[in-house]
Amino acid sequence: MQTRVDKRRTSSGKAVASLALVGALTGAGLTGAPPAGAATAAGAAGQIAPGVSYAEFDVPAAKGTAHAHVLTVDLRNPRVRVGLLHPGAVGARATVSAMADAAGAVGGVNGDFFNISEAQHPGVEATGAAVGPAIARGHTLKAAVPDGQRFGPALPPGTSTRDVLGVGVDRRARLDSMALDGSVRTRADRVPLGGLNQYALPVGSVGAFTPEWGSVSRVRATCGTDTQRAAPCSTDTYEVTVDRGRVVAAADTPGAGPIADGTTVLVGREAGAQWLRKLSAGDPVQVRHRLVAARSRIPYRFAVGGYPVLRGGAPLPGLDADTSAVRTAAGIGDHGRTLYLLALDGAPAYRTGLSIAEVAQTMRSLGADDAFSLDGGGSSTLAAREPGASSVTVRNHPTDAPERAVANGIGVWARQDRSAHPQPLSRTATRPLKTPA
Incomplete structure (x- = not known):
């Protein structure tokens, strides 16, 4: 399977980074070598802060074109930090944009699946609490519920509610189980x-x-x-x-x-x-x-729940290749030094989304060796600041317009270098998309 990264113009004249995946995204196509040059797609639209860039691009898929929004985070940059966005309590919810602004983050995506409803237990209050473990600034907030109690799609074989994506005190991102x-x-x-x-x-x-x-x-x-x-x-x-x-x-x-x-x-x-x-x-x-x-002796500064879909460049066995949906995912590349945060667009033209197998391949195409699925559907949100702005803007179209309150998220912080002046982003990177007809 070949991949190319190019620039195209939309009907409104906006430049859009397009990730063209040539060939099927399912079946045998998932086992090929990572496409060369695909990682440049995540930096095509521009820098939002030192060490943090944003891009959006189309992903041709089995059930129609999906549209992805990606933050690429350089964890080698000492000005950059990744951590947990949370509403101040485990049993609470808030929007990604509100949590990012309250914490001073330059961007972020939604995080773990969570206890969103209790229709089966009349009179019992849904807590809004996340499924898996959570660590913020080195402090443990919660542990994982039993596998049978999770909200979200079925877990791939060999995974559990204890799986996390985290960043250690060594500033390297990794997948683990807690x-x-x-x-x-x-x-x-x-x-x-x-x-x-x-x-x-x-x-x-x-x-x-x-x-x-x-x-x-x-x-x-x-x-x-x-x-x-x-x-x-x-x-x-x-x-x-x-x-x-x-x-x-x-x-x-x-x-x-x-x-x-x-x-x-x-x-x-x-x-x-x-x-x-x-x-x-x-x-x-x-x-x-x-x-x-289970896998690291390095203390974690941050961890969030979800489930792995890619390990060592290979998709996990048994990933669902049939059910397509709007998704959020995180990928790890460059031996834990690069983090990719992806959220699909929920606008009607793109709502068919990707299967979990296609998510694994897309993250691999960006340059990830390991990837992790986060909550999707109406929760999928990516927010990022424009250079010089004091608050974030939601870049994708959440299917729960304007934005669903969620249990937690992955935030990105960047200390600005006052001597540096980032180049303005392209129009597509600095303004929300218009809803396609």
């Missing part, structure tokens, strides 16, 4: 910790909720099972509040409201609830938790 290692200890007993700030706890477990959770109800954590998200909520639950290492309150039903600093709320279901009922006011309780990475 498991929760924790415990709840009393004078007489100890149990493993089953969850940390999660909207779904494993059956029979005890989970911890910290101030990072926010004020949303914790009831959802006791609904469903490890294999069936829509299963009924547990009828055997218990909640204990621990303030500075001592039990101060208990309840039969998980509650809501903000959690004070220095306080941890323990929620148990089934066997976990029965264990918590042994505790009394004043009892000392020690709660310990950390995320353990």
Whole structure:
């Protein structure tokens, strides 16, 4: 399969970077060598900040042309940083543009899949919390829900809700898997910790909720099972509040409201609830938790959940090549020194989108050796500043116009060099697309 990068003119006279993928994007075409020169497409439209460029281009696909928007981030540049965009609480949502502006980011995309609705559990509040692990500025925010409790498309074989894309303290991006290692200890007993700030706890477990959770109800954590998200909520639950290492309150039903600093709320279901009922006011309780990475000993400054689609330049076996949709993805190239953030356009002319197999090939064509699928559909959003602007602009057309509130995202920060004056972007890179007829 061959790839060429060229410039074309739209009917409005705007220059657009076009990534022409010659040949099929499915089947045997996925196993060929990475097309030479494809990575230049991501820099064709211009620089938005030192080490950060933006481009958009068409991607011919099996079910019609998709339109991609890409931020390319040079992690070698000491002025550039990548991190987690989040709304200030795990159980909350905000738009990518609002989170980016609040954090001073120059751009970003939406992140992990999340608990968006609870139609199967009448009266239970959807939390808005993400599916997978999350780390912001080196601080763990949450762990992963059981695989059967995730929202989103079916996971490819060999992947799980614990999969993450992250950047370590060495400033290299990588794919990894992060498991929760924790415990709840009393004078007489100890149990493993089953969850940390999660909207779904494993059956029979005890989970911890910290101030990072926010004020949303914790009831959802006791609904469903490890294999069936829509299963009924547990009828055997218990909640204990621990303030500075001592039990101060208990309840039969998980509650809501903000959690004070220095306080941890323990929620148990089934066997976990029965264990918590042994505790009394004043009892000392020690709660310990950390995320353990499976593939790297380098501490992570940032991590976000999703699932891998490309490893070592090869698409994962069993990727869906039939279901096309608007997608968001991230790719890693140059031994972790380059990050590609891609969001497809949701305008009607492009809404057929790409299959997951086509996403893997597109990221590979840009120069990625590893790639990671993020939440798509109405969540797919890419926002970026124009040079000199004080706020970001949404560059794609989200299918949930104007923009869906999401659980988190990947943000890009760049310290400006006042002696440098970036060249203005092309018109297509600095103005939102007009909706095609």
